Amino acid sequence: MNEPANWSEHSARQITAAGLRRSTPRQRVIDLLADRDCAVTALEIDAELEGVGRATVYRAIEQLEDLGLVRKVDLGSSAHGYEKIEPSGHHHHHIVCDDCGKVEPFEDEALEEAIHDIHRKGFRLESHEVTLHGHCADCS
Amino acid sequence: MNEPANWSEHSARQITAAGLRRSTPRQRVIDLLADRDCAVTALEIDAELEGVGRATVYRAIEQLEDLGLVRKVDLGSSAHGYEKIEPSGHHHHHIVCDDCGKVEPFEDEALEEAIHDIHRKGFRLESHEVTLHGHCADCS
DNA sequence: ACTGATACTGAGACTAATTCTCATTTAGTG
């Protein structure tokens, strides 16, 4: 019961609520992110969105990040992408093949529980990122 | 019962075993990493090691990584550093303050168990990285 | 210790990713 089609609308509303305007270029970035279920890099977005400037793509991502609508994910070998954050809190983590760079999403309830049980005085925890590294079948 | 003073020697031995030579510049990179208990960025190493070229720093890091002597760690906001890998397998993960960028190491046994229980067909898992994000006391 | 083969090195050119600047356009308000 996810709401992939709604994240775009939800984000547009949050953008407005934050006092920002509804511009076409930014909305196109939002729509592209809404369509993807896993990480996309800033340059991929830039390349895919003809007519939208690089600067705009980076700015949009930054704003969405600030509003907690998008999260940055480490994709190994110095690359990183962004993916939408479902308001439900439902999310996944990533396994990356250190040989070919393939990235695969995964979910694990026990892992989530272990993380939720971590408390650190002097820190208000808000999110987490887990990346498993290994070698995929093709690279073994 | 850690062996912080020995990692440097251990690494030097592995370097030799891999057919590489014992050069002073590379050894200086190793020694610097041996001294640190948490992540250092490549540029920090470069800045701290007068007389050692940037290229050499990056090359040394890459070789140490390939030999499994050093691991890359994500430090939030597009920065990443490297830290030595204890032969014992003993390691820590990181909490980063999304406001000021402060990074703090932590260890959690339950988390490690949860991670070790994860199996993914089509993937031979070898290592993992966990980063908790939040706000430190100073930034709240 | 001398020698040769070759790993290693530093300087700086180069590339790629991201940020910044600024003149122009556009959304939203009245």
Place this chain on the structure above:
DNA sequence: CACTAAATGAGAATTAGTCTCAGTATCAGT
């Protein structure tokens, strides 16, 4: 419609990281 400020795109600037290459240093063999 008119005004104001947010937003945009082109491209310059900055940063991080990689590559090239001519000279240097390591090490095995003598």
